[in-house]
Amino acid sequence: MSDVSPATAKALVPPKSYDRNAVTAGIVHLSVGNFHRAHQAVYVDQCLALPGQDGWGILGVGLMDVESERQKARALQSQEGLYSLTIYPPEGAPTTSVIGSIVGYLHAPDDPEAVLRHMADPAVKIVTLTVTEGGYNTDETGRFKLEEPNVAHDLTSGTPKTSFGFITEALRRRRDGGVGPFTVMSCDNLRHNGHVMKTALLAFARAKDAALADWIEAHVAFPSSMVDRITPATTPADAARLNRDNDLDDKAPVFAEDFIQWVIEDTFCAGRPAWEKVGAQFTGDVDPYEQVKLRMLNASHSMLAFPGIMMGHRIVHLAMGDPNVSALLDGFLQIDAGPLLDAPPGMSTDQYGAMLLKRYRNPAIGDQLLRIAGDGASKLPVFVQDTAKALVKAGKDHRRIAFLLAAFTEYLKGVDENGQSFPVVEPNVTDADFALVKDADPAKGIGLSAFKGWGVEASPRFVADYARYRSQIQAEGAKKTLADLLKAAG
């Protein structure tokens, strides 16, 4: 609870750099998380201050039918989409600004028709999404899961629940009404996220209406993009602190690190904001940027989260304060992940790795390891699989990755080495997976569906190390296991 009473705290004042009343929504964003509000919404906010950009405001849409999303909708609606963003540099004072680019907000389960009306509006030219790695509804072979209950609902209903249902129905209305298509841009941490989006959407559309799927394939653009800014969840204690420090009464404050990056493939089909004027980078090939970011930043985040949680840590910079954790990440970045990558021109993976460790050490962020861990079963295949595959194939040192997979498997039990339990949010871990986790034979866990197709199960040395690390984590804890691993690794 904020201890700043509304009577004394200041209300949010819209940005002065543009006339917010003149701004209309040219972008619909599906699933407005903190990351979106600290990233894309900031680029848009800065763009709106430039001439000729006032058609690029954002209409935010919440998709999930859960209380926290309803609460967010109420908070943002009561503030007309305004919220404060506080940026913490590693040293020196934070800065707070009010972001005005979200000019409307709808909670889709309350009024799906209103969402569709907006998405079909000719003024909307781009639909962006941050629906998380697991939100693309594909299995480990890349197949779109038509049987997923909400997807199955959307296939037979005109009142959608899923992003696929909303986008497809809106595009149908636009095609039938002679309104052109909009661009669909994923802003999630996935390799080739544009391609993943396109494949998923076309699989859905084809199952619903083949002719519409052909139209979408011919007319809709799906640019890929690499997105980056570390944005913690705002806990009630954070909200109280931010409001107190800023003398504000904001029901939905966000905070983040000062680093920000966005690399976008320039293939929009209905125009786009002048994001290049506010720091975004446009390129013909996002892949090298995505690979470096996913396989270094997100993968090392996982390397930090699962072992860190099992050691009893909960906060990123505090875990980084343990020299062994720091050495684990450094080894992973510099020895395992970095050398396998073709970095984009002008970029060195060594420097990038060193910068990541610096970002993680920022004490003002207090990012949550449990946030990073969430839905690990969807994240690990995206972030770690390619590195694991390449190391095993080349017969290189796989121990840090075997330790990560062992720590992830033990983490699924929800208790750390101090006996503290924590919530395990793993919607994509099946009952069969949990049975493997509980099996008395520690090697069995290598069969988890999250590890399918990695090729590690075919390496007896990898499986033996994985099983050994699991047994040692169970018997002596992750700290001791890591200390021994580092000693052995020299």
Ligand code: CS2
């Ligand atoms: C994190 C990301 O959730 C995760 O696994 O690694 O949210 C990370 O903080 C962002 O991608 C940073 O850009």
